[in-house]
Amino acid sequence: MSEKNVSDGAALWHGRFELGPADELMAYTESLSFDMRLWADDIAGSRAHVSMLVSVGILSASDGQAIHSALNTVEAEFLSGSFTFEPTDEDIHTAVERRVTQIAGDAGARLHTGRSRNDQVATDLRLWCKREVRTVRHHVVALVEVLESRAAAADSATPPLRLPGYTHVQHAQPVLLSHHLRAHAWALLRDADRLADALERLDVSPLGAGALAGSSLPLNPQLTADELGFARPFANSLDAVSDRDYVAEILFAISLLGVHLSRIGEEWVLWTSAEFGFASLDDAYATGSSMLPQKKNADIAELARGKAGRLIGNLVSVLTMLKGLPLAYNRDLQEDKEPLFDSVDQVRRALIALAGMISTATFNAERMSVAADTEALVATDLAEWLVQKGMPFRQAHGVVGSVVRESLASHTPMVDIVRAHPELGDEAAQLFASGVALQRRQSPGAAGPGAAPLQRQLLLAEIANAKEKMS
Numbered sequence: 176m177s178e179k180n181v182s183d184g185a186a187l188w189h190g191r192f193e194l195g196p197a198d199e200l201m202a203y204t205e206s207l208s209f210d211m212r213l214w215a216d217d218i219a220g221s222r223a224h225v226s227m228l229v230s231v232g233i234l235s236a237s238d239g240q241a242i243h244s245a246l247n248t249v250e251a252e253f254l255s256g257s258f259t260f261e262p263t264d265e266d267i268h269t270a271v272e273r274r275v276t277q278i279a280g281d282a283g284a285r286l287h288t289g290r291s292r293n294d295q296v297a298t299d300l301r302l303w304c305k306r307e308v309r310t311v312r313h314h315v316v317a318l319v320e321v322l323e324s325r326a327a328a329a330d331s332a333t334p335p336l337r338l339p340g341y342t343h344v345q346h347a348q349p350v351l352l353s354h355h356l357r358a359h360a361w362a363l364l365r366d367a368d369r370l371a372d373a374l375e376r377l378d379v380s381p382l383g384a385g386a387l388a389g390s391s392l393p394l395n396p397q398l399t400a401d402e403l404g405f406a407r408p409f410a411n412s413l414d415a416v417s418d419r420d421y422v423a424e425i426l427f428a429i430s431l432l433g434v435h436l437s438r439i440g441e442e443w444v445l446w447t448s449a450e451f452g453f454a455s456l457d458d459a460y461a462t463g464s465s466m467l468p469q470k471k472n473a474d475i476a477e478l479a480r481g482k483a484g485r486l487i488g489n490l491v492s493v494l495t496m497l498k499g500l501p502l503a504y505n506r507d508l509q510e511d512k513e514p515l516f517d518s519v520d521q522v523r524r525a526l527i528a529l530a531g532m533i534s535t536a537t538f539n540a541e542r543m544s545v546a547a548d549t550e551a552l553v554a555t556d557l558a559e560w561l562v563q564k565g566m567p568f569r570q571a572h573g574v575v576g577s578v579v580r581e582s583l584a585s586h587t588p589m590v591d592i593v594r595a596h597p598e599l600g601d602e603a604a605q606l607f608a609s610g611v612a613l614q615r616r617q618s619p620g621a622a623g624p625g626a627a628p629l630q631r632q633l634l635l636a637e638i639a640n641a642k643e644k645m646s
């Protein structure tokens with residue numbers, strides 16, 4: 176392509192066409208508005224491609240030099256914000272190539288030798304994912320570390336912070352606050368692991384697959400794969416240009432991560448309500464109301480809950496776009512980017528905001544322990560105490576159930592009924608003393624202080640493991 180054609184406003188594929196593209200076509204089919212952010216990856220891919228073309232003898236060293244230097248200029252223009260797009264730039268790939276050709280003339284027109292936008296876009300997007308998903312993983316682990324440090328601090332208070340554990344949002348059994356916080360940490364570490372797993376699988380370079388079938392030119396995909404830092408080159412050119420499994424996998428991993436964040440969010444909405452009062456947010460991480468002067472709202476927590484829908488939507492839109500697509504490239508595939516970019520951006524922001532919110536919040540130890548010492552939370556311990564005296568659990572369950580019923584019916588504290596009960600008595604009544612029920616919960620992985628040190632050790636090891644995978 177000569178410089179004249181480009182400035183005349185021709186598209187890169189103009190040769191076969193008599194007329195230029197309609198404005199409506201460009202407006203509808205362009206992807207530049209969102210794939211612009213692939214510019215650095217596009218330049219990296221082009222550099223590797225040019226070096227490979229030179230080393231296999233398709234491109235002269237001097238043409239290679241001219242293209243490399245034009246790519247350096249283009250990079251500098253992007254970095255300084257002086258790169259100007261033209262109306263014929265359909266996407267980031269055409270924009271970079273058009274500019275390289277403007278700068279390097281005929282040499283620039285050789286850049287696209289043996290390459291198609293189909294293998295180019297697949298390469299760019301994988302490079303982008305390798306960098307950005309790593310960042311997301313980093314923020315996942317950072318949030319886990321916030322949870323763990325709050326958990327450790329909660330355990331080193333005297334007494335260790337405790338709250339009711341719930342099933343069906345009904346009081347169930349007392350748990351350490353550290354145990355509750357670490358439950359979320361474990362879920363998030365699985366998310367980090369899923370992202371690492373997706374990264375490992377996507378580490379394949381599609382460059383050299385061409386439009387769909389490879390090339391009659393002696394390309395060397397291994398060279399470009401090595402130069403770009405991919406683990407390996409593609410094995411099948413059709414698969415290389417049509418595979419978007421990695422986009423779907425990342426969107427799934429982010430959706431599940433988003434679901435976990437939404438569950439954390441929901442709890443903080445509850446915990447910071449007047450009814451629970453278990454925690455209060457730092458001013459910097461709460462919002463006010465434009466009308467109600469007294470309000471302090473947990474908007475970060477609410478959005479962590481609300482945005483999960485959008486993350487799931489992005490996964491569903493990509494899966495739906497992919498289903499039924501024949502091999503190999505179809506323009507539908509262009510629809511992979513906005514959902515992917517959106518999910519990565521949203522989840523990164525959510526992770527950072529939640530980490531800030533949780534690390535600066537204040538726990539109300541008093542409110543939590545009063546709730547944790549509610550009599551009904553001791554019911555299971557009473558039954559287990561009877562079991563240790565030899566009573567079959569089903570029968571023990573019945574005995575304690577009748578204590579609860581009697582307490583409710585007669586408005587008498589359970590502890591008084593227990594003390595007077597022939598099968599329970601004074602010793603069983605000791606279980607109602609503050610913190611005792613929790614203290615007794617020490618089977619492996621349990622919610623009491625006896626089991627906490629081992630869990631902490633396991634969690635720290637898992638965090639170290641996750642970090643090592645990122646280094």
Ligand code: ARG
Nearest residue numbers: 206266292293296506508509
């Ligand atoms: N903008 C396109 C995309 O994002 C690049 C590939 C276009 N290839 C083509 N043959 N039309 O998928």
